[in-house]
Amino acid sequence: MIESTAQGFSSRAIHAGYEPDSHMGSINVPIYASTTFAQDGLAQLRGGYEYGRVANPTVRALEQTLAALEEASFARAFSSGMAAVDALIRILVRPGDHVILGNDAYGGIYRLLQHDYGEWGIELSIVDTTDVAAVRDAVRENTRIIWLETPTNPALNITDIAAISAVKGSAAVVVDNTFATPYLQKPLELGADHVLHSTTKYLGGHSDVLGGAVVTNCADMDERLLYFQGNVGAVSSPFDAYLTTRGIKTLSVRMDRHCSNAQAVAEFLESRPEVSQVLYPGLSSHPGHELAARQMRGFGGMLSVRFHSEEQARGVCLNTRLVCLAESLGGVESLIEHPQSMTHASAAGSVLVPPADLVRISVGIEDIEDLLADFAQALDALH
Known part of the structure; x- marks a missing residue:
């Protein structure tokens, strides 16, 4: 070195x-x-x-x-x-x-x-x-x-x-x-x-x-x-x-923004009636919250959301406008996907298959107001 x-x-x-x-x-x-x-x-x-x-x-x-x-x-x-x-x-x-x-x-x-x-x-x-x-x-x-x-x-x-x-x-x-x-x-x-x-x-x-x-x-x-x-x-x-x-070179400043944006998105989604459960270690409701707080410096930019049905999960993936429907994660832009049919399709038939009602979100570094507005309209479109 x-x-x-x-x-x-x-x-x-x-x-x-x-x-x-x-x-x-x-x-x-x-x-x-x-x-x-x-x-x-x-x-x-x-x-x-x-x-x-x-x-x-x-x-x-x-x-x-x-x-x-x-x-x-x-x-x-x-x-x-x-x-x-x-x-x-x-x-x-x-x-x-x-x-x-x-x-x-x-x-x-x-x-x-x-x-x-x-x-x-x-x-x-x-x-x-x-x-x-x-x-x-x-x-x-x-x-x-x-x-x-x-x-x-x-x-x-x-x-x-x-x-x-x-x-x-x-x-x-x-x-x-x-x-x-x-x-x-x-x-x-x-x-x-x-x-x-x-x-x-x-x-x-x-x-x-x-x-x-x-x-x-x-x-x-x-x-x-x-x-x-x-x-x-x-x-x-x-x-x-x-x-x-x-x-x-910009990892630390990006991760700080990823973390703060993900926390805000997680809290917003947890407040919505369309959402059954938000899986994000930064929430006190997460079973691993205390361990994550000890083991990690921050809670990251990734979160998953469970809805009340597969139809709702797929609908939200198709309804976002600013947040792009795409696989992968960790970029400056926010991405949304349906793991069961996309990134984790190869786990079909195994115990690793994700729930059909689960959506994964890679929260980017956009203005948080724009992200929350996009998720709000995507959820409203389910009705």
């Missing part, structure tokens, strides 16, 4: 990972759009770079920034969040091994573990990870991963990372920190072994770049991740790394 005098999170987000270069003094990390690098002699690498699939200076700067934000020793960037997920699974699990996954998780991870790795003999248990005793009882001698989302996607459940880490046995605790970001939550400090990010979401922050990352304090894991980057090749492109680095 490049040493920096920056101590605060926002300062590290701007300065960690890169210093103005000695050649031109560029304030921003340059986009090194080169597939190969000149060598000073036979196998004498200049700066450690030889081929773009193995390492790239722009990508390395992003990795150093991510490690600094999680206050970790190592980070490796991948071409997408799912590429990072796949690398972690392939490193940690072998045929005959066992994985524990939460009962509210992103459908793509369930699909990968159940359908793809299941064909190779990987055993999967679906457990309510908010129940520490249930996780402890599910751990076996061959359990290699306890995969946590907290907050979960899409029910926004909160899992006690420290408590799960205390009952993990020989398994590795992996925390998907995409919803919270390192600004709101530090899983490694709470006992997790490895942290996963879909940098596509809040870290990039502008819905214009795909990426993923694994962050860890384990030198052996970092070496194995580096091996996968070079030998499998699911690496970030220099341009994508540049865009993600640029997005990270």
Whole structure:
């Protein structure tokens, strides 16, 4: 990691990972759009770079920034969040091994573990990870991963990372920190072994770049991740790394606005008779509210809403005007979607399928008055 005098999170987000270069003094990390690098002699690498699939200076700067934000020793960037997920699974699990996954998780991870790795003999248990005793009882001698989302996607459940880490046995605790970001939550400090990010979401922050990352304090894991980057090749492109680095510079100010807007939207929706339940850890009515207040710096920009019927849920998704009907999350714009038929369709027929009356909202950084007015008219249109 490049040493920096920056101590605060926002300062590290701007300065960690890169210093103005000695050649031109560029304030921003340059986009090194080169597939190969000149060598000073036979196998004498200049700066450690030889081929773009193995390492790239722009990508390395992003990795150093991510490690600094999680206050970790190592980070490796991948071409997408799912590429990072796949690398972690392939490193940690072998045929005959066992994985524990939460009962509210992103459908793509369930699909990968159940359908793809299941064909190779990987055993999967679906457990309510908010129940520490249930996780402890599910751990076996061959359990290699306890995969946590907290907050979960899409029910926004909160899992006690420290408590799960205390009952993990020989398994590795992996925390998907995409919803919270390192600004709101530090899983490694709470006992997790490895942290996963879909940098596509809040870290990039502008819905214009795909990426993923694994962050860890384990030198052996970092070496194995580096091996996968070079030998499998699911690496970030220099341009994508540049865009993600640029997005990270404003992460703290964006997350503050995401949190305040989400709190206001959650409180407004909770007051409406059309709504059956609002799932947002910032509400005192949320069962994980107190844990989230201890474990997180803020409650995030994601919330889900349950209506009285599937028809109402679908209707609200189709009635918003400012809030866009689209998958993904974490951008500056507000998005709404119906998980059962969209992001979590791959969980159909499993215990992970979201309720048909549930809508997920990624609250953006627009003026809160405009957001509340849009939700009000969308709800009024149901009558």
